[in-house]
Amino acid sequence: MQTKLWTVDNYVDNANSYPQLEEAAHLLQQNQVVAFPTETVYGLGANARDNEAVKKIFEAKGRPSDNPLIVHIASKEQLASIIDEIPGMTHTLMDQFWPGPLTLIFKKKEGALSDAVTAGLETVAVRMPSHPLALKLIEKSGLPIAAPSANTSGKPSPTTAGHVYKDLNGKIAGIVDGGPTGVGVESTVLDCTGPIPVILRPGGVTKEQIEEVIGPVSLDTALSDEKQAPRSPGMKYTHYAPRAELSLVSGSREFIQSLVNAKKAEGFRVGVLTTEENQRYYDADYVLSAGRREQLESVASGLYFTLRQFDDLDVELIFSEVFPVEGIGQAIMNRLSKAAGGRLIQE
Ligand code: AMP
Ligand code: MG
Numbered sequence: 131m132q133t134k135l136w137t138v139d140n141y142v143d144n145a146n147s148y149p150q151l152e153e154a155a156h157l158l159q160q161n162q163v164v165a166f167p168t169e170t171v172y173g174l175g176a177n178a179r180d181n182e183a184v185k186k187i188f189e190a191k192g193r194p195s196d197n198p199l200i201v202h203i204a205s206k207e208q209l210a211s212i213i214d215e216i217p218g219m220t221h222t223l224m225d226q227f228w229p230g231p232l233t234l235i236f237k238k239k240e241g242a243l244s245d246a247v248t249a250g251l252e253t254v255a256v257r258m259p260s261h262p263l264a265l266k267l268i269e270k271s272g273l274p275i276a277a278p279s280a281n282t283s284g285k286p287s288p289t290t291a292g293h294v295y296k297d298l299n300g301k302i303a304g305i306v307d308g309g310p311t312g313v314g315v316e317s318t319v320l321d322c323t324g325p326i327p328v329i330l331r332p333g334g335v336t337k338e339q340i341e342e343v344i345g346p347v348s349l350d351t352a353l354s355d356e357k358q359a360p361r362s363p364g365m366k367y368t369h370y371a372p373r374a375e376l377s378l379v380s381g382s383r384e385f386i387q388s389l390v391n392a393k394k395a396e397g398f399r400v401g402v403l404t405t406e407e408n409q410r411y412y413d414a415d416y417v418l419s420a421g422r423r424e425q426l427e428s429v430a431s432g433l434y435f436t437l438r439q440f441d442d443l444d445v446e447l448i449f450s451e452v453f454p455v456e457g458i459g460q461a462i463m464n465r466l467s468k469a470a471g472g473r474l475i476q477e
Pocket of ligand 2: 278279287
């Protein structure tokens, strides 16, 4: 398959008239698969109503079929077409965080969506992205769009069109290139179907921000206990992993440097994943910064980009600094732990 590449700038006013978006929307209506930027990471979109269209997403990504997809919408009217009931609390959350990186779980409307989207569950995950191109594309298609991250399953999520091209060229109908994404980690997945809202996946909207609006929420206990089955099916899979073996290190710079030295002495090519503040203190084969520790949003934004940079280098082992598990740090540490397959070295 020939994958089309459309380069589009992000000015909303222009976006209305982009012939590239028309073409991309048209392909979605024809049940083809198209990648597009969102404010979190690039998404791989298809008509959420059609089984064949949705199956193409799973095939292109090599995604396990028991891992449901998030349905993306461009208006609240669209929401009414896929779910029957909007619980009171979710109104408040939508008013506050939509459009934006918060995914809400609802009971689904019978027959409104392909069963492949929800992997057979009674519930559906929905979000309204805030990226102008994503909103315009969904609006133009007139469809609810199922869209997981546009990467090969297991790899770091894509934050540029180039990342998508590398993973999926020849496997999908097209890629809308709107430049690098901003938030850099995926949306927060919040289940409000029970009495107490539960965060199933930490992400772009923090626990603290949600609690400011609706009071206490809990975190799925499986997120911190590997023995439990997570309530979000996708959380059980290894994700985001670079090719080299990544280990997280909780300890001082000197301790991390001593680990690097020991592995270099054994003949390994070693990398360090750090921040701008600490970059110059390390001596390794490759020392890459994901962002500024003083501003954790920048680390979230640069995290996948940096993991993918390591994939372009001949590095064999990577040691990464850890981050405080609060605010956006919760999502950063969730992704890093998964990328490291749970490997954590304590000083
Ligand atoms: P991705 O599409 O890769 O951003 O991942 C979406 C995440 O949302 C995965 O962890 C899914 O398992 C999760 N998810 C999607 N739909 C549901 C649902 N109905 N209930 C719980 N988790 C869901
Ligand atoms: Mg993903």
